[in-house]
Amino acid sequence: MGRPDLSRRQLLGGLGGLFVAGSFGFAALGTGADALASTADTRVRYWNLFSGGDGYNMIAMLDAFRAAHPDIAVKDSTLQWGNPFYTKLAMAAAGDRAPDLGVMHMGRVTGFAPGRLLDAWDVGLLAKYGVRREDFNPVLWQRGVIDGRLYALPLDIHVQLCFYRKDVLKKAGLLGDDARMVTVTSTDEWFDVLKEARKATRKGLQTLGLHANDQNFQWWFFVAFYTQLGGTWFDDARTEVTFDTDKATRVLEFLRRHVTHGYAVAGAADAEQFINGAPFTWEGNWSVPVFSGAKLDYGAVPLPPVFGREATHAESHTFVLPHQPDRGGATNEAAHRLAAHVVTHARQWAAGGHIPAHTPTLSTPAYKKLYPQNEYVSAMNHQATEPKVWFAGSTGILAQRVGPVVVSATMGSAKPDAAARRMKSELTTLLAMKNPMDGRTAAQGGAVA
């Protein structure tokens, strides 16, 4: 009652003091903990975007590396996937606070200012640690090469797959003697398969989970089938759009037909319906642990070659060296060593469904035994990818601009031929647009193979 002012001041002063002391305490604790945690000479800071099952696998692989190399301390940070990750990585590299090692999607590397935000790999150093160009699919390796230098070291490819339930397909007579799904080589054959599968499907479930209203998935499927038709995007000089609206229309009509014929329900929970008994779903290979965990009797093949030629959408996780002004020395060498280790020991990574980029891993008996991975490993040889331009790549500007157009055709709010023309006009706009990183359009140079 008696001394309100005094006690308030004391209280505030005390709280302030505690706060300041606490901050110092935490700061000290932070450095102390770091220092205590490692006695290693070299410390590699590594940023990745792997959460969920991928994150679990990556941590296991890092632990294996730590056990094998006690002299290198790996400080890994997992950041939010997608644009937040790329924003942070770009700003860290621009602000001279870049980690020693990072992960990126291959498609985004071209637009990520190689040479300014990214440093090139020392191929000799990689070779010293067992990573050689000839151990990779040449097309995949070449995608990481810009202006003659390697900027992205591929860890895997991840692809869109056609998952099928063996129990349902067996009932529908669509399972071959080898317990694998019957082969499909045309759109008519595919819709016949769906028709038969529907008869064997429990009521209330869709036949094919198609992610009909998801702009990313629809765009990925478009890329796959457009590539099956031999479609192209730009000429070599990147001054002209060579996008073929007739071929695009055929693809869009094909995707649309699933919805109009009632095989796919827009907005349905695709993977969940598959687990509950839907015969098919088109999903990324990262769903393998989910479906295997649910103990389903299922298989997975690349997207059906309905236009007569194998091609399925593929992106690739790659290791990159975010730009550091003084890159070099033991830390840089350790970053090379870590990346090489993970890439060459990707058997663990393959358990998450991804196809290891390192081809010797693919030919090991351990990998060959993995199912359904061994059923779709051929996807490595017929990757359908976005064009190699600065605005392409996972969740990039191209996907963001064109994805919704594909969805509008699939969902029926735009006619396929009109949507194809809109896609072409978006591509024309993007081709003329300046890369914000270096102020040049695709035609004016920028990153080239």
Add this chain to the structure above:
Amino acid sequence: MTTSAETVVVPARTKTAAVSAPVRHKQGFQHGGWFVAPFLALFTLFVIWPLLRGVYLSLTDANITGAGESFIGLDNYREALKDPLMWDALGHSAYFTLLVVPCITVLALLLAMLAHHIERGKWLWRLCFFAPFLLPSTVAGNLWQWLFNPGTGMINHVFGGDTPWLTDTSYAMLAIVVETLWWTVGFSFLLYLAALQSIPGHLYEAAKLDGANAWHRMVHITLPMLRNITGLVVALQILASLQVFDQAVVMMDFGPGPENATRTFVQYTLEEGFTSYRVGYASAISIIFFVIIAAVALARMWLLRNREEAAR
């Protein structure tokens, strides 16, 4: 007891006020300055400086790294005025505002009247109407995404049919409006409830004695007494609705909705700045948006002042 306490307190207060008034005034001025200083410092640091920096960036071709930016004058603004995606996004934010503001105002008033007049379980009604407002936008957005799901959602189940709520251009924005009404009406409801409770009961008693029925009492007492709070609710809702972002992106899985139908202005700004890395351009369109919002706020103030002057 009471008397002696009063006799002690009252002279003491009077004395303090009388003796130290001039001193206090001087001290108050100094102290006031110090008290405001932290706010001013933070306001300058986090509002004024970013605003000025934003204006500068809007005149450059800055990218997200901040490196290699050059001054390009009004080019970004010229581009923005010709950018159909920007106009679409602005249209979507305006359309959302036009749908939400009248609905939320009427709904909040009706709910407040209901909660004000109900006697039994008053707290339960208040809690029910206000509780959704406490949810994070991601929770509310996901909840309604499930409810609107065409295959398994409760809305199609209850009302029948298989309306593609979130995937058709004609329904997508409506779905977001419905979610927003449910999620945010609690705030305006609370303002109205407080205002209703502050209307003096004797006005109603007098009106009753004069023979006014319930309708007359509402039209001639309640609504006029609520005029100021209605103005506040409408103004706050307009400003909040123009800046719609989180519920739209959550319900559309972080995409722009069917055929970009729900891409709002804030979302487009974010995409330009953080996906396309065009910080200069994103700054230019945010300045345009800032001007629009400021114009709306000023127009409202001007209308209000005119009305008050007319009333005098």
